[in-house]
Amino acid sequence: MFILTKIADLVQIPPSQFEQHSRVAIENNINAKYANRVIQKIGLCICMYDLLWASEGLIGHGDGFVNVNVEFRMIVFRPFKGEILFGTISNASPDGLKIRTDFFEEIFVPYKELPENTEYDHNEKAWVWVVSEDQRMHYDMNETVRFQVIDETWNDQLLENGGQEAVERGKSISPYTIKGSMMKEGLGVCIWWDY
Amino acid sequence: MRILEAQNAVLTNVEVHKFLSDQAKQYQAEKRRGPSNLETLRDEMLKYFDTSPNPLSQKPLKYDVDAIPVLLKKLRPYKISKGECIMVVNMRPSNTATLNAVLEDMENRFNEEQQEAIINIIIEVLGEFPPPAEEDEDNVMDTTEEGQ
Numbered sequence: 001m002f003i004l005t006k007i008a009d010l011v012q013i014p015p016s017q018f019e020q021h022s023r024v025a026i027e028n029n030i031n032a033k034y035a036n037r038v039i040q041k042i043g044l045c046i047c048m049y050d051l052l053w054a055s056e057g058l059i060g061h062g063d064g065f066v067n068v069n070v071e072f073r074m075i076v077f078r079p080f081k082g083e084i085l086f087g088t089i090s091n092a093s094p095d096g097l098k099i100r101t102d103f104f105e106e107i108f109v110p111y112k113e114l115p116e117n118t119e120y121d122h123n124e125k126a127w128v129w130v131v132s133e134d135q136r137m138h139y140d141m142n143e144t145v146r147f148q149v150i151d152e153t154w155n156d157q158l159l160e161n162g163g164q165e166a167v168e169r170g171k172s173i174s175p176y177t178i179k180g181s182m183m184k185e186g187l188g189v190c191i192w193w194d195y
Numbered sequence: 196m197r198i199l200e201a202q203n204a205v206l207t208n209v210e211v212h213k214f215l216s217d218q219a220k221q222y223q224a225e226k227r228r229g230p231s232n233l234e235t236l237r238d239e240m241l242k243y244f245d246t247s248p249n250p251l252s253q254k255p256l257k258y259d260v261d262a263i264p265v266l267l268k269k270l271r272p273y274k275i276s277k278g279e280c281i282m283v284v285n286m287r288p289s290n291t292a293t294l295n296a297v298l299e300d301m302e303n304r305f306n307e308e309q310q311e312a313i314i315n316i317i318i319e320v321l322g323e324f325p326p327p328a329e330e331d332e333d334n335v336m337d338t339t340e341e342g343q
Contacts, residue, residue, distance in 0.1 A: 001208070001285070002205070002206040002207075002208070002210075002211050003201075003202045003203075003204065003205050003206065004202075004203045004204040004205075004206060005198065005200065005201055005202065005203060006198070006199040006200035006203045007196065007197065007198055007199060008196070008197040008199050009196045009197070010196075024227070027229075028229060028230060031229055031230050031232075031233040032230035032232065032233070035229075035230060035232040035233040035236050036232040036233070036235065036236040037232075039198070041201075042198060042201055046211070046236060046240065047215075047218070047229075047233055047236070047237070049214065071199065073203055073204075075206065075211060075214070080278060082278065082299075083278065083281075083282060084282050084285075084286055084296055084297055085285075086243075086246070086248070086249055086286075101243050102239040102240065102242045102243040102246070103236060103239040103240050103243060144246065144247070144248065146286070146293070146296060148296070184295070184296050185292055185295050185296065186288075186292040186293045186294070186295050186296030186297075187296050190248050193290070193292045193293055194248055194289070194290075194293070194324075
């Protein structure tokens with residue numbers, strides 16, 4: 001579920017960080033900018049993997065920042081289509097199940113991607129897989145599951161008009177959402193299959 | 196910011212786990228704290244790897260990054276694709292149901308014997324979780340009966 005992405009960027013080191021070793025200052029700057037942020041069509045950035053090249057530092061006019069051109073590789077979370085992952089059930093609604101991992105929240109399994117004979121119990125507010133009359137398997141909250149990635153959606157939160165409204169709208173839509181499935185044999189709640 | 200290469204390489208969970216654990220140790224040794232978004236994310240990721248039934252939650256770790264080429268070599272005769280191998284390393288399927296989830300069209304590609312052989316290779320190279328401790332209960336029962 002992880003890839004390495006090669007990126008070229010400009011790092012600006014403020015005078016307050018001059019006493020740090022350049023490697024350290026560069027790594028901190030890159031991680032501060034990218035860690036836990038989504039790059040559209042690339043994925044969720046985790047952290048810098050290695051620094052491939054850095055130029056000499058040039059001091060810009062007007063400010064004391066040292067500008068360094070860098071090329072580095074970043075660890076990025078981006079599961080491929082068809083990949084199987086672990087997750088935990090975070091929410092159940094008549095539309096389907098919401099799944100999360102400790103570091104990524106936006107995974108949704110629509111009800112069509114649950115095995116046949118799965119029904120929504122409105123009293124318990126949970127999905128139940130009716131295997132047979134006396135075997136009802138519950139998709140309980142916080143249970144660890146295996147799911148398959150079937151699609152991904154990108155929402156560019158670019159602020160075209162600006163203003164507070166656009167900021168609010170940007171905050172409510174996730175930049176990166178994953179659609180999952182638990183249809184295949186072996187998917188679903190882990191304790192059903194692990195023996 | 197320019198993306199030079201969107202996908203330069205693919206990493207398995209164990210490789211990322213090693214990288215983050217080593218980074219955590221190195222920062223601690225240098226008494227250094229990275230930016231807060233990095234520290235938070237690293238804690239969340241290590242917690243994810245540490246949660247059962249993730250194979251990396253088993254302590255001591257049953258396999259490390261060196262197991263990957265060994266596994267690839269042993270699985271080569273079965274013509275398992277790269278993506279499937281990554282999933283095998285990440286998920287460590289231990290029975291035919293979980294193996295079926297990871298392999299495409301398993302029933303048609305491999306007969307029962309081959310499926311078992313693949314699982315045995317996985318257990319051999321990547322290890323497995325200890326079986327649930329049911330035997331202990333039986334032993335306790337026996338001793339009590341004998342004690343009478």
